[in-house]
Amino acid sequence: MCRHLAYLGPPLSLAELLTTPPHSLYEQSWAPKCQVGGTVNADGFGVGWYPPDDGAGPVRYRRAVPIWADENLPGLAALLHSGAVLASVRSTTPGGSNHETAVAPFALGRWLFSLNGRVDRWEQLPTDLGEPLTLAELLSIEAHVDAALLWLMAARRLVAGQPAPEALAELVAGVLAARPDARLNLLLTDGSTVVATRHGDSLWYRSEDERLIVASEPVPEQPGWREVPEHSLLRASRTSVDLQALPRL
Template sequence: MCRHLAYLGPARPLAEVLTDPPHSLYRQSWTPSVNADGFGVGWYPPENGAGPVRYRRAVPIWSDANLPGLAAVLRSGAVLAAVRSATPGTSHDEAASAPFALGRWLFSHNGAVPRWELLPADTGEPLTAAELLGLDARSDSALLWAMTGRRLTAGLPPGEALADIVRTTAAARPDARLNLLLTDGSTIAATRHGDTLWYRRRDETEVTVASSPVPGERGWHEVPEHSLLLAGRTTTDVEPL
């Protein structure tokens, strides 16, 4: 399984989100399971409200000598990051690493979809030639992102877009694992369907959503299976999918 997280709160060095915590995403890349097929981080620079900016690699996060220095100096109040364990049959280039992007949206998928190549036909949602050619990579995650992006572009709110993707995909692939994570730099939408998902609030202005909690750190709440999480800097709502 992959691992991912999203953070909203006061601007801080990326290192405080990615590498410094004792059970950081960096550490989760090798324990408790190995996620060595790439990584990525997307953030929204606080200086000018621009973004998102992405840094993605097709190497294990621990082997990138540039990341520690970058994470120490780059700051943001909105971050989405992931480490990847590739689904068999998917591509291994850096474009296959989350986060995927569209406009101000960043997206990640933790899980796997069996026979994902046939998913559009099996869900009755064939992609156009332009959408297929526009896929970031040959992977289940990139395909789910294309389906999600279609809904966001049509004006569906982020929570509804993710919930609809989970329901549609699970109906065609009951054994699919579909933990999805989406942010526009102001809000976070996430689903738990098949793998674990947790969130933590701090100081009423900060929220972190992650695959796993930090052991021994207070304030983490587990999201129930088959649920949708909607979070802002000061609000959190969990509801059934």
């Protein structure tokens, strides 16, 4: 399992989002309060951000070390600012890769993606869903881990033109039909919108003054946090949040 967050709003330093608030993602790496699986997230961390006034795709910084062990992060986080961020701290699924390529966020074009969850026997999932991978897709998968496979399957839908909310909802419904015990908190952003699913672990959001944060755990000192109901789909922008139940096959 993992902890993750997405932010949309006025540009903030990465430190204001990731490291300095009480019970920030940094603290959640060793002291999560709501986490269903695992007690520490020390198998890497990653952050993706969209540079202000930059039309290019997002920039990523990923490491396979605990977030507290990266001596470069404090300086980078204080210097870098963005109005759109997706970040995570990782607890690896047993048997998965421990390389930094296995750490979210995963990326395609302007999309950033993260999984907080677990899918058992994920290697057989495409066959079980009737969605076998092509040789090109097998060669392109970024890491030997469930999150990378789910991202490949989600990205396949996005490239085909499926809207992001429908793509994630369809993917979750299919995976749960084949793996009923899967935990599937997915988080996706293109820098303007956030789409997320909650199934199997905690998810919260805070939306006010054209600022949106979607996160595995709330920052207690900040008022206005609301819990996303279990088995729900969230779609949001800086100014609006819509929640609905996820479909089941």
